Amino acid sequence: MRILLDQFTKTFGATTVIDKMSLDIESGEMLALLGPSGCGKSTTLFAICGIHRMNGGRLLFGERDVTHLPSQMRNVGVVFQNYALYPHMNAFDNIAFPLMIRKMAKPEIERKVLAIAELVHIEGLLKRKPAQLSGGQQQRVALARALVREPDILLLDEPLANLDAKLRLEMRSEIRRIQQETGISAVLVTHDQVEAMSMADRIAIMDQGQIVQLAAPKDMYDEPVTDFVASFLGNPPIAFLQGTVEGKTIRLENSDIVLPLDAQAAKQGNGTPIRIGVRPEHFQPEHPVKISGKISFIEEQGREELFDVTLSNGMRLRSVQANGGAFRLGDEVSWGLAADKVLTFDPSGRRI
Amino acid sequence: MRRAHLLGLGFMTPALIIVFLFFLAPVVLTAVFSFTSMSSGTGISGGAYEINEQTLRSLTDRGFPKAKSEKLGHDLYRIGEEGLGAVEADFGKAFADEIRAELSGELFEGRRDLERELKKLRSRPRSIRDLKKAADLFKRSVLNTRFESETAFLDGVGETGVELTADDQAVLVKTAYTGWSWTTANYELITSMASTWRAAKNTAFYVLLTLSFNVGFGLFLAITTFYLPKGQAAIFRAIWILPRILPPVLYVMMWKWLTWDTGFLSIFLSNFGVEPRNWMLNSDINAWVCIVLINGFVGASLGMILFSSALRAIPPSMLAASEVDGANRWQQIRHILLPQLQWPILFTTSYQTLSLLTSFDYIYLSTDGGPGRSTEVWALYTFHTALNNYGGVLQYGLGAALALVLVVIGIAASLFYLRLFKFNELVSQPRIEQ
Amino acid sequence: MSSNFRSWPMTLLLGFLSLPIIVMMVYLFVDTVTDTTAGSLIPDRFTLEHWRFLFDAPQAGRSNIWSVTLNTFIFACSTSAIVVMTSLTSGYALSRLNMPYRRLLLGGVLTLHAFPTVTLIISIFLMLQMTGLYNSLLGVILVKTALELPLGIWVMKGFYDTVPWEIEMAGLTDGASRFTVWRRLVLPQVHPGLAALGLFSFLAAWSEYILPQVLAPDGASQVLATYLQNLIKDDRAPDFNMFKSVGLFYAMPVMIIYLIFNQKLMNIYGGGTKG
């Protein structure tokens, strides 16, 4: 089902946390809400499921205006970060609870619970209390409980935050599989960009109550609209250099390093300040636009190595290399930028 | 109004009713009662009208004509249907009918006059005693008779044949009224009586001493048990919690046994040649010591609980670090334990100040303010005045005025604590906004 | 706690200071089953004589111990039940529900919690007299309930505060009403608090002396506290062995409950009770 959040505004007392935000979730897609802590992700989620009241704007589920409906009448399924399983009920009763509230017949409940348990692979655990389940299993029960009532939309609030690294990987693909099998529209709240990139059809990046960019993961990575988005996506993160336009080149601040980035420089007038963003994979020994510096940090990551290169003016660039074994800490190196991949931003952070 | 509002108010209703009935109403009523002259003498539900010896005396003092008040004080004998009915029941119809025929409606100033007339009747009883009894049945007196309303009272007075002017009547009605009336005399009494000042002084003394003991000894217990091995600490905590959990009546009874002249202390000390005596009541000083200890043991155990749990919150690594740094035990207490206890101490102090100021049950059970009234604190004085004194009338009005002082202090202090302990930060909005 | 310090001097000191209580407690138990010659501290004879008050017909003017015990039991149970039931709903409303005057109500409960209730006893006494509840167990139960209620509500609110919000949120999105959420999802989480509060109010009422003494002094509604105190007050030649037997009988439930539920009760005792 298509979900439309239109001009949504939320205030707590005197502070406006979200101001006129609009968001469109296509039918059957998984949309990730990504942003730093405190940017308003949970607030948006709570507005969609009806736990918070909206101070302005509309919320449509398909054609239905649910803005003023209480949670109970919205038919949303929510998975909370701590799962919020009912501790005194076993897994079966937990999953059956929403159906029981709807006064469904016993056999019908049983049939549905068993079916959904099978989907999330917990058939054998239905008799256990939440305390007797592992984190991943609790997560599956919570998913089953959210899905069993066939909701219009599935909301996931940091569903993987409480899991250890290995389980997180497993559940990432599990949740994606289940979402795709059921064909349900879903919103995934997360502050982990890897999670968002790997699970979602589209990502909405939020900052201070605003959606900064909404796009498919790959598009967003390649074409961020602001330096904020650029810095949020990618691991290891993008490095920034400050400079000013000098004719067809860019001179880095406090140094005589001049980069012949004519394509980027051409868009700006002479003497304007500019920020250059370089992703680690675009700063490699073989690339053409050379820049010298000293290796100030090396991190072995097994498959690849991460280098920090400090320039003469103190700025730092990052590089990830698959076979960089020959370099030592303190080495003077002269590596190159991939000129066509370099991102440039104006002083306010907007992409040029 | 939203659904959750209704649910919330519905959920609060039972509590609100109880609070209204037993907190708000009593507070207001205490204030109201303090402006009345209510006592066990006046009763609480309005009053009656009655002339007694004392009324007669005050009547004269208030300028009521002496002749009239004397007449009010005398018995009267009037032959009326009421008396006739009684005679018929006791002495038969014939006698009653004869009286009705001969004497109906007549008035006699004394019994002898009536007896003389009765003797003349044929169907009279033979014995003199019965005759006297029959005459008594016609006695109509306003003296020592209760009249429930003013009209009934004036009718009764009218029957005696005393003529009253309007002024006389006003004075008479006012003097004969036994119920309570509105007055500010209680407050004048409070400020003028020596006993209130003594009670105030005793209270200050009591609160100061007991509070110091509570906090000081509570601290001592918490810190010492903190350093003891787990098992020993648990035993001492269990011992020191006893004064708090034992019912006050039993706890104080054991103190009496300890200090009685045939009790433990006396017997024990007699081995050393000390005269047996009642250690609780034989001198003011001993009485105070007992009271402070009795209350102090109870209060110290509360302090111990609070302080101990605050101490348990100290990370062990912090203690270990200070020991590695070479701190001795005193320094550790001074620089690590005590700072941790700052808030609990403040809390205990403020909380107990108020409860000590107003509670009196342990004192009431132990010394009951004695010897003399040397340990009578304000709350106990109030209690004695209004609810429990051997000496006679219970003065509800005066007691209420005394209690109101405590009520006002109590409300002020509670509000002050709300500020002190940052009530505003306790109130967070519910996260579900339905 | 910390092994770097010697602890035996402290043990000794504490032991010495605890002597009064230890002596009182030991003799409380010993004296109920022994006789001691006057002027001596060592009991010389075992006897069950002092417990005959349990079986003998009561002396003139005294109530039967068993009916007094029953009264006390009714008093304590009713008080506890009403306090728990009322706190159960009010605590939830204050902890979780949006409602008008929420701040005021919260402040009110806290103020009442600190407020010294004995100061109200005179007007309550007069109120009961006016309403005819004076000298009845019902009156005492109502008053005691009212006085225990602020603490109860506050404690219960504290227990509700520990239930994760997400459980309620999940319940709502699962389609349950606020009432159902409370009844089916939240209430089962606060059972331990409920038990603790119930026990606590039971003990508080069981030990209460002033209220029954002032508000229901008559024989028919006497409770153990007033019964025992009347014994102590009346007697010209005090028979402490008998007092102690009655006292032990009276305090037994308190000690047993305390021994079993120590940990649970500590939560509330520590939570800022009066004293």
Ligand SMILES: Nc1ncnc2c1ncn2[C@@H]1O[C@H](COP(=O)(O)OP(=O)(O)OP(=O)(O)O)[C@@H](O)[C@H]1O
């Ligand atoms: N009940 C509230 N009262 C006042 N401010 C609130 C309330 N709830 C949230 N906020 C504020 O609203 C902003 C958004 O909060 P929200 O919980 O939506 O952030 P979030 O993006 O989910 O962060 P996180 O990743 O840490 O969960 C924050 O600045 C927060 O302080």
Ligand SMILES: [Mg+2]
């Ligand atoms: Mg959040």
